[in-house]
Amino acid sequence: MRFREAEITSPATIANFGPGFDSFGLCLASPVDRITLKKDEGADFIIRVEGEHDAPLAPEENTASYAALKLAERCECEEKGFSMVIHKGMKPGSGLGSSAASSVGGAVAMAALLGVRDKRMILEAAAMGEELISGSRHFDNVAAALYGGFTFVSDQASRRIVRLEPPSFNVVVLLPEIEIRTGDARGILPANVSLPDAVQNLSWAAGMVHSMMAKDIDAIALNLNDRLAAPYRQGLIPGYAAVRESALNAGALAVSIGGSGPAIFAIAREGTDRIRDAMVEAIRSSAGLEAEAFVTKPGTGAKVVSVR
Ligand code: HSE
Numbered sequence: 001m002r003f004r005e006a007e008i009t010s011p012a013t014i015a016n017f018g019p020g021f022d023s024f025g026l027c028l029a030s031p032v033d034r035i036t037l038k039k040d041e042g043a044d045f046i047i048r049v050e051g052e053h054d055a056p057l058a059p060e061e062n063t064a065s066y067a068a069l070k071l072a073e074r075c076e077c078e079e080k081g082f083s084m085v086i087h088k089g090m091k092p093g094s095g096l097g098s099s100a101a102s103s104v105g106g107a108v109a110m111a112a113l114l115g116v117r118d119k120r121m122i123l124e125a126a127a128m129g130e131e132l133i134s135g136s137r138h139f140d141n142v143a144a145a146l147y148g149g150f151t152f153v154s155d156q157a158s159r160r161i162v163r164l165e166p167p168s169f170n171v172v173v174l175l176p177e178i179e180i181r182t183g184d185a186r187g188i189l190p191a192n193v194s195l196p197d198a199v200q201n202l203s204w205a206a207g208m209v210h211s212m213m214a215k216d217i218d219a220i221a222l223n224l225n226d227r228l229a230a231p232y233r234q235g236l237i238p239g240y241a242a243v244r245e246s247a248l249n250a251g252a253l254a255v256s257i258g259g260s261g262p263a264i265f266a267i268a269r270e271g272t273d274r275i276r277d278a279m280v281e282a283i284r285s286s287a288g289l290e291a292e293a294f295v296t297k298p299g300t301g302a303k304v305v306s307v308r
Helices: 063-074 098-114 119-134 140-147 182-187 195-214 217-222 230-236 240-249 272-287
Strands: 005-015 024-039 045-050 082-087 150-155 160-164 170-176 254-257 264-268 291-296 303-307
Touching: 005 098, 005 140, 024 063, 024 098, 024 140, 024 170, 024 291, 045 063, 063 082, 063 098, 063 119, 082 098, 098 119, 098 140, 098 303, 119 140, 119 182, 140 150, 140 160, 160 195, 170 272, 182 230, 195 217, 217 254, 217 264, 230 254, 240 254, 240 264, 240 272, 264 272, 272 291
Parallel strands: 045 082
Antiparallel strands: 005 024, 005 303, 024 082, 024 150, 150 160, 170 264, 170 291, 254 264
16 A cells, blocks of 8 residues: 555536436536545544535445445455545435545545556446445446546446536536435336437437537537436426526526436526526425525546645
């Protein structure tokens, strides 16, 4: 083991980002999980969770420690004895890639201790942590949290990840006070989709990739649509239609569901306070739900803050 202590941050992400179900991911600048991993001879694997959000304390059940252990296994590191402090910056089950942030964080922290720089190895270990929680090894959130910017999985079998640098735009995020389990939100999706829906989605997806490359915010908004998952999931989020309409009326360029929900996000050039307040008020008046809301921007991915 090269180092004894690593501190990292790992960000929230928006999976799917419109038409890219299980492929697209947008990394957000905030919120982030903060993880400190230490070599601790006296311990087996002790976990402490700080902050207002909870996480399991058993190393085989906690997504951060699980991904860290999987990374160590892949590196054939047989050392035992660690302690991990996790400050959860985001609420689990909110649609902002909370489990991916922790998984990537755990794997990045262990990689820092071991002096490992192979991002593919980190990605695979992080996806195993994601699978532990969601029951599915999808790479959209973990890729965006690890690489930052806008990412897509261009080949699901070989996990070829492409990263693009998005333009700077505002992302207004609404977190309704309900929880949706990713497994449940995946369970309601149809096993097959119609050819017209598939054609429309791939057209939007192609448009989205081009818009990111061209850094064209209006075109990003035009392509922020989905027929594969969002239409089925809207029913899980009371007040979704009203929130969408009020955000657009308040000046948002486009609105969609964050990952498997219930997060709803809007993109905007300006007027973010007005859009945020309109979204909060819309979910309150249409569905009787309270919601947190915040404004952020595309971010740059997990970071090693210190290693020694
Ligand atoms: N692509 C995943 C989904 C993201 O929409 O189910 C949630 O983790």
